[in-house]
Amino acid sequence: AQKITQTQPGMFVQEKEAVTLDCTYDTSDPSYGLFWYKQPSSGEMIFLIYQGSYDQQNATEGRYSLNFQKARKSANLVISASQLGDSAMYFCAMRGDTGRRALTFGSGTRLQVQP
Amino acid sequence: EAGVAQSPRYKIIEKRQSVAFWCNPISGHATLYWYQQILGQGPKLLIQFQNNGVVDDSQLPKDRFSAERLKGVDSTLKIQPAKLEDSAVYLCASTFAGWGSRKNSPLHFGNGTRLTVT
Numbered sequence: 001a002q003k004i005t006q007t008q009p010g011m012f013v014q015e016k017e018a019v020t021l022d023c024t025y026d027t028s029d030p031s032y033g034l035f036w037y038k039q040p041s042s043g044e045m046i047f048l049i050y051q052g053s054y055d056q057q058n059a060t061e062g063r064y065s066l067n068f069q070k071a072r073k074s075a076n077l078v079i080s081a082s083q084l085g086d087s088a089m090y091f092c093a094m095r096g097d098t099g100r101r102a103l104t105f106g107s108g109t110r111l112q113v114q115p
Numbered sequence: 116e117a118g119v120a121q122s123p124r125y126k127i128i129e130k131r132q133s134v135a136f137w138c139n140p141i142s143g144h145a146t147l148y149w150y151q152q153i154l155g156q157g158p159k160l161l162i163q164f165q166n167n168g169v170v171d172d173s174q175l176p177k178d179r180f181s182a183e184r185l186k187g188v189d190s191t192l193k194i195q196p197a198k199l200e201d202s203a204v205y206l207c208a209s210t211f212a213g214w215g216s217r218k219n220s221p222l223h224f225g226n227g228t229r230l231t232v233t
Contacts, residue, residue: 004157006157033219035221037224042226043204043226043227043229044224044225044226044227045158045206045208045222045224047221047222047223050219050221052219091157091158093157101163101171102148102160102163102171102222103160103222104160105157105158105159106157107155107156107157108156108157
């Protein structure tokens with residue numbers, strides 16, 4: 001079984017500052033992938049970034065980076081230079097095994113960027 | 116490329132009524148998922164299809180929920196009869212990944228159907 005834990009129900013950040021959203025996970029799979037999605041108030045789920053469990057380097061995609069600490073089973077999302085449009089729900093998710101399984105999602109963190 | 120299409124966008128029904136949702140995945144995507152997202156929670160998998168076969172329906176309340184994916188393309192999710200606790204957003208997602216798929220294949224989501232059961 002896989003479990004994703006996001007302990008921050010809500011976060012505030014000032015515009016142009018960096019923010020870290022926490023995610024810890026638990027799985028018995030030796031190989032797995034970690035994903036972050038953004039869900040604005042309009043409801044669509046937007047894929048942000050992916051980290052494989054055997055990737056040597058932490059993933060980066062523009063202003064998004066993933067702070068992956070395998071021993072601690074954490075995969076925190078870092079957003080640099082926050083923008084007002086970053087205000088949304090953020091979900092951490094994982095997929096294990098061969099990739100045939102669906103994503104398991106955490107409960108999400110609501111980020112509000114303040115001007 | 117066109118995204119995942121879902122309809123209707125909103126639906127309001129009374130408890131004990133039935134309702135159906137439709138999903139058209141991205142062209143060529145073999146795997147299709149239905150997720151239920153209750154307000155304030157993360158999406159929870161209901162059912163996963165690989166082409167027109169069911170891969171995982173372990174969390175589908177089969178006494179009231181049913182889903183099909185005829186011809187391995189479009190899919191419908193039905194609830195009959197609906198309960199108050201079924202009020203949620205129903206998200207359809209698809210991915211190109213087939214059997215032996217790569218772990219890094221993201222799911223592409225539709226805009227969802229918001230169901231309100233009164």
